[in-house]
Amino acid sequence: MNASSSYQPQLLSVAPMMDWTDIHYRQLARLISKHTWLYTEMVVDNALIHNPNRDRWLWYPPEQHPIVCQLGGSNPALLAKAAKIVAEYGYDEINLNCGLGVDDADSYEELCNFIATVSSQSSVSHFILHARKCLLSGLSPAENRTIPPLRWGWVYALSRDFPHLHFSLNGGVELCRTAQSAIEHAPPNAGRIHGVMIGRGAYNMPWPSLGSADHTIFGMPAEVAPTRRQVLEKYIGYAESVIGRFGTKSDGSPVPTMRSTVKPLLALFHGEKGCKAWKRSLDASMLAGGMDVAAVIQSAMRAVPDEVLDAPPCPPSSLPIAFATGELPPPVSLQDNGVCSSACTTLSLSLQLSGPRLGAAKQQAGNAWEHMSMRAQIIARVGEQREVGVLRFWSWQHFFL
Numbered sequence: 001m002n003a004s005s006s007y008q009p010q011l012l013s014v015a016p017m018m019d020w021t022d023i024h025y026r027q028l029a030r031l032i033s034k035h036t037w038l039y040t041e042m043v044v045d046n047a048l049i050h051n052p053n054r055d056r057w058l059w060y061p062p063e064q065h066p067i068v069c070q071l072g073g074s075n076p077a078l079l080a081k082a083a084k085i086v087a088e089y090g091y092d093e094i095n096l097n098c099g100l101g102v103d104d105a106d107s108y109e110e111l112c113n114f115i116a117t118v119s120s121q122s123s124v125s126h127f128i129l130h131a132r133k134c135l136l137s138g139l140s141p142a143e144n145r146t147i148p149p150l151r152w153g154w155v156y157a158l159s160r161d162f163p164h165l166h167f168s169l170n171g172g173v174e175l176c177r178t179a180q181s182a183i184e185h186a187p188p189n190a191g192r193i194h195g196v197m198i199g200r201g202a203y204n205m206p207w208p209s210l211g212s213a214d215h216t217i218f219g220m221p222a223e224v225a226p227t228r229r230q231v232l233e234k235y236i237g238y239a240e241s242v243i244g245r246f247g248t249k250s251d252g253s254p255v256p257t258m259r260s261t262v263k264p265l266l267a268l269f270h271g272e273k274g275c276k277a278w279k280r281s282l283d284a285s286m287l288a289g290g291m292d293v294a295a296v297i298q299s300a301m302r303a304v305p306d307e308v309l310d311a312p313p314c315p316p317s318s319l320p321i322a323f324a325t326g327e328l329p330p331p332v333s334l335q336d337n338g339v340c341s342s343a344c345t346t347l348s349l350s351l352q353l354s355g356p357r358l359g360a361a362k363q364q365a366g367n368a369w370e371h372m373s374m375r376a377q378i379i380a381r382v383g384e385q386r387e388v389g390v391l392r393f394w395s396w397q398h399f400f401l
């Protein structure tokens, strides 16, 4: 049983990122911000079901709440089985990353159609949108995360057109104060968004991205924010406790290794005085060997000036940041059943496929989700990976509440 109701609403979250939002990064993020919601890397249903060492994928220190586990897969029965396993670990939400087969469906109206159908046929009421159109041809997933233009305006337009639903914005937001601005300052004639999800910014520059989040976004007193010296002192305790927790490799090295626990720390002083010396020291100590993780981190801390180590998080700007959204699409008209009046055939087709699919997933996970009071989130991904048969333009993440 989780206690997600006692947590702050999901105003700010760190996006699921494979190889990045592992247990160690999340611990660092949690020490920096107590209230930001954290997403795991995607765990694939089949791998989880067949792996006897589930702790390795799913265990996390209790202080990482509120935490969401992302499950990947497309078979409802397997997802349901995996969701039950995940539920035993007390995650606050389960987030399903499902591929949906949709082609050439990328108008605002089609998006509305999708939202209307999913929300009217299920209890989904919160959608997190990666607000960037993915191009199907010629761009890798990494390029798709940077090259196509952002469509933040669409998220505000959805908030305007579906005032009974919650919409969160993801894509291209790097800093806490930008997230704050996005939440507080909706463009004229738009709806207010529910929250912001930050991906790469939170990993590449965790301090400006999350450092003032508890104060700026969640309204906690500024004085309670820790300094990086305090964060690191606590992180050392965590790293000492976790290295080797999952056994050893055939070569005798511990799982996890010291190196994997140190990796997320590398970006902690991004762009500040002492950053290069900090990274150099961490690397050199680990290469030299013979030091434990506490000594490695403490020795690197001596390379960072005290005024940086002890600095409070960057104060939020007193001026609102202009949050560029572009022109908002005009409102759509919905029929009584909640579906856009001029539905696109292609998207309708995919919804016919996806509706029962999502419904079946929920039914089969059934009691596990309901009884554990877990909110299972389903991510419907559209576009992006033509070569693997999953076509993704956008990602729509939605919750079963």
Ligand SMILES: Cc1cc2nc3c(=O)[nH]c(=O)nc-3n(C[C@H](O)[C@H](O)[C@H](O)COP(=O)(O)O)c2cc1C
Pocket: 015, 016, 017, 018, 019, 020, 041, 042, 070, 097, 130, 145, 170, 171, 172, 173, 174, 197, 198, 199, 200, 201, 379
């Ligand atoms: C290295 C990396 C791995 C990612 N892995 C996942 C993933 O496992 N599941 C997922 O839903 N999205 C994944 N994403 C997408 C992010 O969750 C997010 O939607 C995207 O990075 C846009 O947000 P940003 O502009 O703030 O980075 C990944 C992104 C990156 C950069």
